[in-house]
Amino acid sequence: MEKPGNGTSEAEWLVGCKKGDRNAQRQAFDALLPILRGVIRRYTRSEANVQDIIQESFIRIFKNMNQFDERKGAFKSWSTRIAINTAINEGKKHARHQSVEQEVHVPVEPDAIQNMALEDLVNMLKGMPEEQHHVLNLHLADGYSHKEISDMLGITPEMSRQRLSRARKWVRDRFELSGDEWVAKIQHER
Helix, strand or coil, X not given: XXXXXXXXXXXXXXXXXXXXXXXXXXXXXXXXXXXXXXXHHHHCCCHHHHHHHHHHHHHHHHHCHHHCCCCCCXXXXXXXXXXXXXXXHHHHHHHHHCCCCCCCCCCCCHHHHHHCCHHHHHHHHXXXXXXXXXXXXXXXXXXXXXXXXXXXXXXXXXXXXHHHHHHHHHHHHHHCCCHHHHHHHHHHHC
């Protein structure tokens, strides 16, 4: 992961970030921003909160740079996990402030899904109950195991599996597609 137009490698700016170098932090920010924005948008129901969560994620990334160990994984994966946790935690805070949780149901013609842009699909999925939406994203989009999801969300692996099953049913009920067809459609559009 290199910043376009700059000969500085990821390894060089990682060292700089660990030392608190603002220039290196800017390079890391520029390289990670598009990736983290996309991830955060999947976990955040309000577009207005995306920028705040991005900012909080980068604060946590730079604050905890000394905990990153390249022997355990890639910097991008480590940063993505911080962004996901930040988005989930911010969502929990926001949910505590809402007195009534509403489920959004948007009727869809069976063939309308074929004409949807990925953006529209992601926005429709935000109508799914939040706990199911998080597990669906973590498991299908980000590839986490049920054990990892349980650790991240503070639930049991079995509860993670149940929420994924309910999320797939939610998708089938609304889109008349099986979970596998839905995943194939998203992967095809990438």
